[in-house]
Amino acid sequence: MPRAPTTSDVFNAIAEPRRRKIVELLARRGAVTVGTLVATLGIPQPAISKHLGVLRKVGVVAVVKQGKLRVYNLEAEKLKTVHDWVRAFENLWGHQLNRIKERAEKRAREQTESPTPLKPQKGQT
Secondary structure, eight states: OOOOOTTSSHHHHTTSHHHHHHHHHHHHHOSEEHHHHHHHHOOOHHHHHHHHHHHHHTTSEEEEEETTEEEEEEOGGGGHHHHHHHHTTHHHHHHHHHHHHHHHHHHHHHHHHOSSOOOOOTTOO
16 A cells, blocks of 8 residues: 655654654744754755645644745644544553552652662562
8 A cells, every 4th residue: 555645644744753853843932934943953954844845735834924034833733633543542551651650659658668778679670
């Protein structure tokens, strides 16, 4: 089965690690210029422009011209489909997080109740 084009949907667009870095940077910093993306991410300008084009086509980023500059900003609501899809799998890792929390709390209680420091149990670090 041939792979879907990167501009077919949000999932394909953010499958590329450099595009995810762009999305993360826009989420943290807000609207930025191409030059800022190039300087911050260390990716050549033509590659940044190509990745922004893909993200624009699926609606994840928008561009506004400010004089000679193009300023890009994240359209976060377009990522909701990804969030909704991932959320369906929360129950698969949620119970693991609860177990980790319970073990950490038990260990903390044991350490506060014990007059001498506990050594790690065999197989635990």
